[in-house]
Amino acid sequence: MAALTTYGILLRSSVSQEDGIEDDFAQSGTQHSRTFFSQSYFNFAIFEKVTLAQFTTMQAEYDATPRTAFTLTYFDVSPAVTYSVKYIAPPEIVDNLGGGKYVSTRRLRGTKV
Secondary structure (H helix, E strand, O other): OOOOOOOOEEEOOOEEEOOEEEEEOOOOEEEEEEEEOOEEEEEEEEEEEEEHHHHHHHHHHHHHOOOOEEEEEEEOOOOOOOEEEEEOOOEEEEEEEEEEEEEEEEEEEEOOO
């Protein structure tokens, strides 16, 4: 599995855990839980400061292999944790910083390796 190309993940990036458990409550108040998958999934919003050339490289990576799994080392815990991730949306430029610099975002979903 190839490593995901990153260009300096910004602190505004985020990760949220999806445990696949859904709770329903009966009219009597009884709780009923359903588990939809056996392991937790993690949803990432990765923000990076990039040049237009770097963004073009990210876009080409997505276009060539949109459903390929990549490894991502993420810094939300110490020591950093490695995840197996896939794109769930194409990369986007979300901010123009001027001077040929942009903020891009990538939406990824994956599991711990």
